[in-house]
Amino acid sequence: MATTRQQILEFMRAHRMAVQASVANWSAPQAAAVGIVVTDAFEVFFDTLDTSRKAANLRTNSNVAFVIGGLLDGEEKTVQYEGVADEPSGVELEQLKQEYFASFPDGPERQAWAGITYVRARPRWLRFSDFTQSPPEIIELRFDDGLANSTMTPVGLTSRWIAAARAFETESEAPLFRDPLARALAGTAGFAMMAEIRAVFGLPQSKPDPYLSIRTRFFDDAIIDAVSEGPITQVVILAAGMDARAFRLEWPAGLTLFEIDRHEVFDHKEAILARLEARPRCDRRLVRADLTKPWTEALLEAGFDPSRPAAFLAEGLLMYLDDRAVADLFASIGGIARAGSWIGMDVVNTDMLTSGYTAVYMKKLADMGCPWKFGVNDPIEFLAAHGWRGAVVEPGEPGANYGRWPFPAMPRDMPNLPRIVLVTARAG
Numbered sequence: 001m002a003t004t005r006q007q008i009l010e011f012m013r014a015h016r017m018a019v020q021a022s023v024a025n026w027s028a029p030q031a032a033a034v035g036i037v038v039t040d041a042f043e044v045f046f047d048t049l050d051t052s053r054k055a056a057n058l059r060t061n062s063n064v065a066f067v068i069g070g071l072l073d074g075e076e077k078t079v080q081y082e083g084v085a086d087e088p089s090g091v092e093l094e095q096l097k098q099e100y101f102a103s104f105p106d107g108p109e110r111q112a113w114a115g116i117t118y119v120r121a122r123p124r125w126l127r128f129s130d131f132t133q134s135p136p137e138i139i140e141l142r143f144d145d146g147l148a149n150s151t152m153t154p155v156g157l158t159s160r161w162i163a164a165a166r167a168f169e170t171e172s173e174a175p176l177f178r179d180p181l182a183r184a185l186a187g188t189a190g191f192a193m194m195a196e197i198r199a200v201f202g203l204p205q206s207k208p209d210p211y212l213s214i215r216t217r218f219f220d221d222a223i224i225d226a227v228s229e230g231p232i233t234q235v236v237i238l239a240a241g242m243d244a245r246a247f248r249l250e251w252p253a254g255l256t257l258f259e260i261d262r263h264e265v266f267d268h269k270e271a272i273l274a275r276l277e278a279r280p281r282c283d284r285r286l287v288r289a290d291l292t293k294p295w296t297e298a299l300l301e302a303g304f305d306p307s308r309p310a311a312f313l314a315e316g317l318l319m320y321l322d323d324r325a326v327a328d329l330f331a332s333i334g335g336i337a338r339a340g341s342w343i344g345m346d347v348v349n350t351d352m353l354t355s356g357y358t359a360v361y362m363k364k365l366a367d368m369g370c371p372w373k374f375g376v377n378d379p380i381e382f383l384a385a386h387g388w389r390g391a392v393v394e395p396g397e398p399g400a401n402y403g404r405w406p407f408p409a410m411p412r413d414m415p416n417l418p419r420i421v422l423v424t425a426r427a428g
């Protein structure tokens with residue numbers, strides 16, 4: 001009879017030691033023996049020191065592999081395991097430590113060691129081989145459960161990936177913003193999607209994403225400025241996804257905030273918000289609409305007043321639309337945005353879509369079902385053609401840095417580079 005998934009788990013758990021491999025940042029493989037426990041979700045957990053090669057490697061490239069079993073003479077069964085490592089924190093870490101300490105009674109003592117840290121690997125693939133049978137039994141398991149179990153489309157799910165990144169920023173030492181709802185809104189599928197995308201670059205799994213953190217903070221400040229300065233009392237968040245600004249920003253009294261996104265996104269979001277009894281700090285209204293179809297009627301029905309200026313935000317949206325849809329979107333916004341209205345958006349250039357530097361990333365997004373399609377090289381000119389006076393800032397430049405951008409700001413006149421910019425503009 002074929003070995004079951006549960007039996008493979010039990011086989012792994014019968015081993016307290018594994019060979020673990022990571023990749024040094026000069027791309028050399030490095031291996032070590034580690035004491036492990038394996039959770040119900042096939043996660044492998046171990047402790048190590050900050051100063052170890054594996055800790056340093058996994059912080060720069062989170063891809064990790066193990067061999068479990070098969071090392072003793074006569075034990076002709078083995079598990080090869082490939083996954084993505086992170087260093088969990090908070091309640092999650094405490095639970096994992098309890099499992100670990102049950103198997104390693106000296107574990108609690110080691111907590112006092114300087115530089116002790118805890119690594120958890122989430123599985124992406126494993127192969128169980130039993131060479132005691134002829135022919136050998138080989139079973140492969142693939143783990144994309146968080147994503148595969150979600151009922152949302154890949155484009156809808158991107159909103160939960162971004163929420164996962166906001167959760168990491170919120171839980172970091174000196175957060176640029178706090179979004180206490182982000183972790184719940186992201187859920188397993190959001191973290192799974194983020195892990196899958198970060199694995200393409202071998203990026204650390206449980207750290208904030210500098211770009212997304214800067215973008216969130218930039219638009220937090222910019223939109224509050226926009227509604228504080230003048231007569232704007234309506235905000236429209238286009239493709240709101242898991243955006244929780246209605247709940248976490250200090251809005252002026254009397255402000256109405258419209259969130260637009262598709263049914264699948266709000267079905268997920270509203271259920272979580274209701275469970276958490278989240279209370280908005282403004283008059284929050286939902287508009288369930290597809291932005292590639294006529295949508296302004298639904299916004300008007302929700303109470304939007306086109307005779308008054310408004311603030312619009314299109315964060316993390318335009319790249320998922322094609323040229324036609326973006327042109328239609330701006331025509332629609334133009335039809336309801338009175339002079340004095342404000343808009344914020346992030347936009348990529350065409351090199352982002354075509355450059356060799358980003359080819360692997362673009363392919364990954366396309367393979368996952370959420371390809372990036374729209375880029376524009378001169379957002380100011382693009383906005384001017386639609387009646388907006390815009391200003392652009394690149395992450396890393398003063399105004400979009402917050403001490404967080406890990407690279408030198410790219411000179412604006414350096415050609416042929418993939419770029420993503422933060423844009424704000426006024427109508428009229």
Ligand code: SAM
Pocket residue numbers: 155156157158159162163238239240241242243260261262265289290291292314315316317320
């Ligand atoms: N703005 C949010 C943020 O920054 O966290 C979400 C960004 S997420 C990367 C992209 C969002 O665009 C998803 O919520 C998705 O549902 C939404 N979206 C993409 N195409 C859309 C469309 N045609 N109509 C409505 N929403 C759309």
